[in-house]
Amino acid sequence: MEESEQKPGSAQQYDSSLKDFIELNAALLIPELVPGAQFERSISVELIRPVIRADKVFVIRYKGESYILHIEIESRSHPEMPARLLAYNAILYHDQKLPVRSLLLYPFTVESPARSPLVVKMEEQMLITFHFDVLSLSELDAQRFVEQQKRELYPLLPTMQNVTPLLIKRAMEELVEVYQHDEATLSKQFVWMELLLDRTTTIGDLDKGLIREVLKMYDSLWDENPRIQKMVQDKLKEGLLQGLKEGLLKGLEEGRQEGRQEGRQEGRQEGRMAGEIAAKKAVVVKIAQARFPRLSELFQRHVNQYADSTQLDAFIQQLIVTPDEDSARRLLTLPEDF
Secondary structure, X not given: OOOOOOOHHHHHHHHHHHHHHHHHOHHHHHHHHOXXXXXXXXXXXXXXXXXXXXXXXXXXXXXXXXXXXXXXXXXXXXXOHHHHHHHHHHHHHXXXXXXXXXXXXXXXXXXXXXXXXXXXXXXXXXXXXXXXXXXXXXXXXXXXHHHOOOHHHHHHHHHOEXXXXXXXXXHHHHHHHHOOOOXXXXXXXXXXXXXXXXXXXXXXHHHHHHHHHHHHOOHHHHHHOHHHHHXXXXXXXXXXXXXXXXXXXXXXXXXXXXXXXXXXXXXXXXXXXXXXXXXXXXXXXXXHHHHOHHHHHHHHHHXXXXXXXXXXXXXXXXXXXXXXXXXXXXXXXXXXXO
């Protein structure tokens, strides 16, 4: 996570996607993360004691010797991270009987990354000196990966330096050529790329917008990906429930305030009506955030023009069944008396 506050579910989404990517591309990625190392095999994290769970663990070959490589992925800085790495390192060494190299991987820029080594002292006595590697993907050069045609690693490009819309377009065209007969794998590449693009800070807003326009050419791959379909459905359900709850609470409070101010039957009725409209507007915003997050601000502004509960009902029904982002944009142009 970045230094600003973020919902746990959102961070989990990025972490899970990156873990999947690393698992599927370990043989190509490990030599980039640890120059000179070669991937041998993965180790199931279920073998690790259940009190803590490591992100990704591999057996590697480095300068003729076998080692354990533990990669821990973090989206924000944690003061306790060096101690956690030490715990993982000790348990892995105990279980696997091989030296363990610990790598802390930051997919995005963080304000205060962990620093090696972790030193534990008692007065003047040195108890522990634990060295670990730290790598931020934002320090890598995207141009180098594309020039060397390391295509399996292209989904990580949005997190790196020197990223341009033309570079991403070239990378995507190469991926389309490589995976033209494997749409499932191609879909995964673009899903990973867009998820990381949303969070990265190495690309300016203008370039992000241009890159998204390139990605839109492959929207069908995004929409048909089973993982994305499940995420959309889960978010839609969550958004509907949360929107109803927040909207109704807001509406009730507005109704109470209106009733207290007017002190008349007419005032209470108007208050209830205002509360109902506020509740439905909140539902619209939540649905938009879940289904079309790139348009959520536009929907929030658009829905403020409605002052009729029946019109809002019709708008909500259309929004729920709107199939894609282009249709959603057209929905934003509907006249008030549709």
